[in-house]
Amino acid sequence: xxxxxxxxxxxxxxxxxxxxxxxxxxFICIRVHFDVDLPSIRQTPVTFLEIGERLIEFKYExxxxxxxxxxxxxxxxxxxxxxxxxxxxxxxxPSLNQFTTAFxxxxxxxxLL
Numbered sequence: 358x359x360x361x362x363x364x365x366x367x368x369x370x371x372x373x374x375x376x377x378x379x380x381x382x383x384f385i386c387i388r389v390h391f392d393v394d395l396p397s398i399r400q401t402p403v404t405f406l407e408i409g410e411r412l413i414e415f416k417y418e419x420x421x422x423x424x425x426x427x428x429x430x431x432x433x434x435x436x437x438x439x440x441x442x443x444x445x446x447x448x449x450x451p452s453l454n455q456f457t458t459a460f461x462x463x464x465x466x467x468x469l470l
Contacts, residue, residue: 358403359385362413365401367391384416396428 363369366389373386400414417423423430426437442448 358405359387362401362403363387363389366398366415393430397423397430399428 359372359374360369363372366387368390369387370390371388397417398415400412402410403413404410421430422433424432424437425434426441438448
């Protein structure tokens with residue numbers, strides 16, 4: 358199951374199964390080779406025989422620069438913000454909503470405007 362979930366991201370290189378074949382707990386480490394030019398996947402639905410469908414959330418470690426606006430690696434959020442403002446002007450609430458899809462499902466304590 359872990360390899361199938363990891364394969365939704367890319368090529369699975371390694372699975373941390375030091376505790377045996379069962380994933381007991383809330384997370385498991387999977388090392389995956391994936392295309393950094395594509396937006397990062399934040400979650401995927403998985404159907405378990407015993408409990409039905411659940412959303413599996415992905416957490417990434419040891420990434421280079423990550424853009425929270427477009428969800429891609431290789432540049433900072435400021436790059437996307439400047440490019441957007443050069444074309445469309447200052448952010449409005451509707452443009453901010455469509456621009457920050459990488460934040461879907463997160464709760465913010467800070468107003469981003």
